[in-house]
Amino acid sequence: xxxxxxxxxxxxxxxxxxxxxxxxxxxxxxxxxxxxxxxxxxxxxxxxxxxxxxxxxxxxxxxxxxxxxxxxxxxxxxxxxxxxxxxxxxxxxxxxxxxxxxxxxxxxxxxxxxxxxxxxxxxxxxxxxxxxxxxxxxxxxxxxxxxxxxxxxxxxxxxxxxxxxxxxxxxxxxxxxxxxxxxxxxxxxxxxxxxxxxxxxxxxxxxxxxxxxxxxxxxxxxxxxxxxxxxxxxxxxxxxxxxxxxxxxxxxxxxxxxxxxxxxxxxxxxxxxxxxxxxxxxxxxxxxxxxxxxxxxxxxxxxxxxxxxxxxxxxxxxxxxxxxxxxxxxxxxxxxxxxxxxxxxxxxxxxxxxxxxxxxxxxxxxxxxxxxxxxxxxxxxxxxxxxxxxxxxxxxxxxxxxxxxxxxxxxxxxxxxxxxxxxxxxxxxxxxxxxxxxxxxxxxxxxxxxxxxxx
Amino acid sequence: xxxxxxxxxxxxxxxxxxxxxxxxxxxxxxxxxxxxxxxxxxxxxxxxxxxxxxxxxxxxxxxxxxxxxxxxxxxxxxxxxxxxxxxxxxxxxxxxxxxxxxxxxxxxxxxxxxxxxxxxxxxxxxxxxxxxxxxxxxxxxxxxxxxxxxxxxxxxxxxxxxxxxxxxxxxxxxxxxxxxxxxxxxxxxxxxxxxxxxxxxxxxxxxxxxxxxxxxxxxxxxxxxx
Numbered sequence: 001x002x003x004x005x006x007x008x009x010x011x012x013x014x015x016x017x018x019x020x021x022x023x024x025x026x027x028x029x030x031x032x033x034x035x036x037x038x039x040x041x042x043x044x045x046x047x048x049x050x051x052x053x054x055x056x057x058x059x060x061x062x063x064x065x066x067x068x069x070x071x072x073x074x075x076x077x078x079x080x081x082x083x084x085x086x087x088x089x090x091x092x093x094x095x096x097x098x099x100x101x102x103x104x105x106x107x108x109x110x111x112x113x114x115x116x117x118x119x120x121x122x123x124x125x126x127x128x129x130x131x132x133x134x135x136x137x138x139x140x141x142x143x144x145x146x147x148x149x150x151x152x153x154x155x156x157x158x159x160x161x162x163x164x165x166x167x168x169x170x171x172x173x174x175x176x177x178x179x180x181x182x183x184x185x186x187x188x189x190x191x192x193x194x195x196x197x198x199x200x201x202x203x204x205x206x207x208x209x210x211x212x213x214x215x216x217x218x219x220x221x222x223x224x225x226x227x228x229x230x231x232x233x234x235x236x237x238x239x240x241x242x243x244x245x246x247x248x249x250x251x252x253x254x255x256x257x258x259x260x261x262x263x264x265x266x267x268x269x270x271x272x273x274x275x276x277x278x279x280x281x282x283x284x285x286x287x288x289x290x291x292x293x294x295x296x297x298x299x300x301x302x303x304x305x306x307x308x309x310x311x312x313x314x315x316x317x318x319x320x321x322x323x324x325x326x327x328x329x330x331x332x333x334x335x336x337x338x339x340x341x342x343x344x345x346x347x348x349x350x351x352x353x354x355x356x357x358x359x360x361x362x363x364x365x366x367x368x369x370x371x372x373x374x375x376x377x378x379x380x381x382x383x384x385x386x387x388x389x390x391x392x393x394x395x396x397x398x399x400x401x402x403x404x405x406x407x408x409x410x411x412x413x414x415x416x417x418x419x420x421x422x423x424x425x426x427x428x429x430x431x432x433x434x435x436x437x438x439x440x441x442x443x444x445x446x447x448x449x450x451x452x453x454x455x
Numbered sequence: 456x457x458x459x460x461x462x463x464x465x466x467x468x469x470x471x472x473x474x475x476x477x478x479x480x481x482x483x484x485x486x487x488x489x490x491x492x493x494x495x496x497x498x499x500x501x502x503x504x505x506x507x508x509x510x511x512x513x514x515x516x517x518x519x520x521x522x523x524x525x526x527x528x529x530x531x532x533x534x535x536x537x538x539x540x541x542x543x544x545x546x547x548x549x550x551x552x553x554x555x556x557x558x559x560x561x562x563x564x565x566x567x568x569x570x571x572x573x574x575x576x577x578x579x580x581x582x583x584x585x586x587x588x589x590x591x592x593x594x595x596x597x598x599x600x601x602x603x604x605x606x607x608x609x610x611x612x613x614x615x616x617x618x619x620x621x622x623x624x625x626x627x628x629x630x631x632x633x634x635x636x637x638x639x640x641x642x643x644x645x646x647x648x649x650x651x652x653x654x655x656x657x658x659x660x661x662x663x664x665x666x667x668x669x670x671x672x673x674x675x676x677x678x679x680x681x
Contacts, residue, residue, distance in 0.1 A: 280559075280671070287557060288640060295639075298538050321609060322635055325648035349539050353639050360642040421642065 011185045015178020019171040030163045034156055041155075045147055046109075049133040052084050052145045060137060065096070068143065072097040083147050085130060091140030100132070104144050107134040112146065129153075188212055192221065204232055234300070240405070241297050248406050249286060256282040292420040296405065299350070299427040307432075309454065310346045312383055313338050316376050319355050323363070331368035334359075338376045342383045344451040346432050354428040357421045358387040358447055366391030370444075381453030388446035399438040456501035456571050457481045461491040461517065462533070463509040471504070474560040475567065488512025492520050500528050501571040504563070507534035507545070515548045522549035529570040531563070542638070561672040565624040583618035586665055586678030588657060590618055599661055609634070610653050617666070617676040626673035650674060 059067050065088075072086045076099060086098035089105055104112040110132045130146040137143060191209050198206045207225045211217035256279055263275035320336040327334035344351070362372045366389050375386040394402055401407050403426040406419040429436040429449055437448040458480050462468040468484065475482050483498070485491050488505075489512050495503050503521075505514035512520075518530055532550040534541065545553045552566050583590040587600045595611060597604045606614065612634050617625055627646045631637040635645075650666070658664045663679040 277671070291555075291639070318635070322645060322649075323643075325652050326643045326645050329648045329651070330643075347539065349638055352637060356637065356639075356641050363643050 007179070007182070009182030009185055011182035012175075012178040015174045015181070018178075019174040022170055022174070023167050026163050026167045030160065033159060037156060037159070041149070045131045045149065046133075048083070048147055049131065049145050052147075053133055053135050053143065056086075056143060056145070057135065057137065065090075065137075065139070065141065068137075069097040085146040087142075087144040087146075089142045089144075093142075096141070098144070100130075100144055100146055104130070104132050104146060105134065105142055106132065106144070107136050107142065109133060111149075185213070199228065204228075204235070237300055238297070241293055244405055245290075245293060249289060252282055252285045252289070256286075289420065292424055293405075295353075296420070296424050296427050299424075299431050307345045307347060309343050310348050310351060311341070312344050312346075312351070312385070312451075313340055313342045313376060315348065315352060316355055316374065316385065319352065319359065320374050323356075323359050327363060327372065330363055332363060332366065332370045332372060334363075334372045334374065336374040338374070339378050342376055342378050343454050344383050344432070344434075345454050346451075350428045350431065354425050354449075355385070355387075357425050358385075358449075361421050361447075362387055362389045362391070362445070366444075379450075383451040383454075385449040385451075386446060388441045388444060390441060390444040393440060393443055393445045394438065396440065399440075402438065403436070456567075457483070457499070458567065459483045459485065459491065459495055459498070459500045459503040459528075461485050461488065461504065461509060461514055462506045463487070464506075467506075471560060471563060474564055478564045478568070480567070486510075488514060488517035491517045492524075495521050495528060496524055496526050502567050503528050503530045504567065505530060505532055505550075507532050507536065515545060515550075518550060519548050531566060531570060533558075533563075539638075559672075561624070561669075562626050562628065565626045565629065565672060568623040569620050569625070569629065583615065583621075585618055585621045585676050586663070587661075588618075588665055590615060597657070599657055604656055606653075606656060609649065610656065613649055613653055614657070614676075617674065620676075622675065622677050624669045624672050624675050629673070 056068055056071050068088060072088060075084065075086070085100050087100035087102075087104055088096040088098050089102075090096055093102075093105065095102070101112065101114050103114075104110065111129055112132055113127050113129045115127050128148050130148050132144050132146040134142055134144040188211050192211060195206050195208045207228060208221045211221050259275055259279045259282060263272060263279075266272065266275070317336070317338055320334060320338070323334055359372070359374065362370075366372070370389050370391045372387070372389045375384075375388075377384050377386075403422050404419075405423040407423075425447075426436055433452050435450040437450070439446040439448060456479075458475060460468065460471060460475070460482050462471060462484075463486050472482050472484065480501075483494060483500070485494055486509065488509055491503070491505060491514070492512065495517075503518075505518055507514040514532055514534075518532070521528070521530075529551045530549065531552040531554055532545045532548075533554050533556060534545065535556045542553045542555075551570055554563060554566060581591065581593050583592065588597070589599070590597050590611075592615070597606050597611070597614065613630065616630065616634050628640070630646055631640070654664075654666050658666055665676050665678065667675045667677060669675050
């Protein structure tokens with residue numbers, strides 16, 4: 001058997017696929033998050049700038065320009081962390097207050113880049129980009145408020161770095177995990193493959209170990225084991241048949257041999273004729289046994305068969321009619337009580353054989369004067385066939401055994417047959433999923449057969 | 456009649472050939488399905504007998520080829536396969552009859568005779584006759600020497616089958632298959648019981664018997680030889 005590598009295993013390929021999907025998913029997520037973050041940051045910045053502008057011009061124009069200048073200076077001197085930068089120019093563009101460069105002097109929204117001379121803790125001395133909002137006051141002077149966009153950019157950068165980092169980490173983890181899971185899979189499957197190899201080399205008692213990992217896999221090995229059980233049962237059946245054949249053909253073959261030996265050296269033509277007729281009859285008996293055995297084997301071996309809707313009423317009616325003269329000649333009565341239109345799903349030929357076997361049985365194993373009744377009734381959704389007699393019946397302890405191949409009651413040893421009729425009935429019933437019941441008819445034997453409802 | 460026999464087992468073949476020749480037939484022999492196809496398509500046979508399991512081209516495939524070529528000669532398949540499916544396959548493949556090995560040669564001889572085409576007689580469709588016995592297929596009535604005989608439905612079917620093969624041997628299994636559609640042997644003497652009733656009705660009290668027992672084979676309906 002080829003040894004497979006974990007890198008080729010389904011688990012590893014699956015992990016690769018998951019890692020790839022995760023990477024694509026991360027990029028999409030990152031784009032979306034970044035997009036909304038930017039929108040949120042822009043919104044927050046705008047709100048901040050507007051409210052700061054509103055506070056500065058709160059007293060305008062009553063407090064005069066000096067009030068604004070003072071406010072700006074106060075803010076710049078403040079010890080608190082100050083996120084805003086300012087610029088106040090008069091109508092002649094003369095610098096009145098603020099630390100923004102003159103390039104920021106623009107009405108409305110704008111951006112300016114410069115080096116912050118008093119960077120906040122953690123910030124470098126590099127040039128930064130600021131968002132500006134310029135407002136023209138009523139005397140023509142221009143107030144510009146700016147705030148840095150650095151925080152937003154930083155968050156974005158960190159987010160990207162985090163996402164890329166975690167993607168790489170997760171991919172690596174997925175690959176490592178996939179490798180080990182693959183390895184674990186292969187180990188477990190190797191155990192199963194080992195069991196299969198042992199079975200193939202003839203150890204039919206071997207069964208597959210549970211694969212583990214998850215319920216579905218265990219379900220698989222349970223099913224495979226059930227299949228092996230079935231195969232083993234079939235093989236056992238086959239072996240049983242060969243043993244039975246070997247054992248039970250010996251009797252008729254011995255009788256045949258004796259007949260032929262008796263004919264040897266006998267000069268009478270009549271004796272020859274009788275001997276040949278007897279020998280042929282003996283051979284017929286052997287054929288009957290063979291056919292019955294082969295048929296049981298075929299049925300139990302599960303020869304595929306298309307089951308069809310069978311009008312059981314018509315079939316049983318036809319059979320019981322066919323047997324009327326046979327019963328009369330044997331000095332027995334055969335009465336039938338058959339419901340109309342009862343159908344089952346089945347094989348017409350096998351069902352005919354089943355029913356005739358049951359009736360044959362009732363006729364062969366009972367004394368003269370026996371009453372045999374055949375019935376077919378619809379009970380709930382099930383079709384129930386009953387073949388009953390008031391003959392000697394079967395002792396309770398032997399009722400289960402009479403379905404076995406070649407099983408014969410002591411009292412029926414002198415009647416013809418090989419003990420295969422009911423075995424065939426049982427296997428045909430099983431094929432049809434019908435329940436076969438051997439019961440006491442008080443007195444006599446009652447065989448009931450309950451078919452499943454036809455959908 | 457001229458027959459074609461496809462059988463690769465020497466012992467079986469010579470045995471069957473002997474029996475068929477003894478029954479007055481001329482038998483052509485072949486050992487492979489290809490030969491059978493060639494012979495059957497280039498000669499006029501009354502019946503062809505094909506063993507199913509022969510080398511090269513098996514009997515059933517040979518028969519299918521023949522049927523595809525439009526050869527409609529009646530055919531019997533001989534086989535060791537006794538599954539229901541096997542028989543259905545054989546009949547669907549164009550076989551007119553199917554005989555499972557091992558079989559008595561008398562069975563084969565009787566079936567060959569039953570299969571061979573007879574020239575259709577004018578009243579064959581509505582009236583079957585043997586001697587002074589008449590079966591009206593339309594009215595479903597039977598009379599002998601002008602006297603009406605009441606038969607049950609099964610007895611009527613049995614008599615009809617015998618009459619359709621009048622003068623030929625009809626075996627027990629042929630009757631079971633064709634009259635009752637039973638493809639197996641009942642343990643009880645079903646055929647004997649029915650035959651004794653039928654005989655009681657159509658032969659008793661009429662002098663000459665029409666139904667004859669053929670020992671070791673079956674029955675034959677025939678006006679007694681003069």
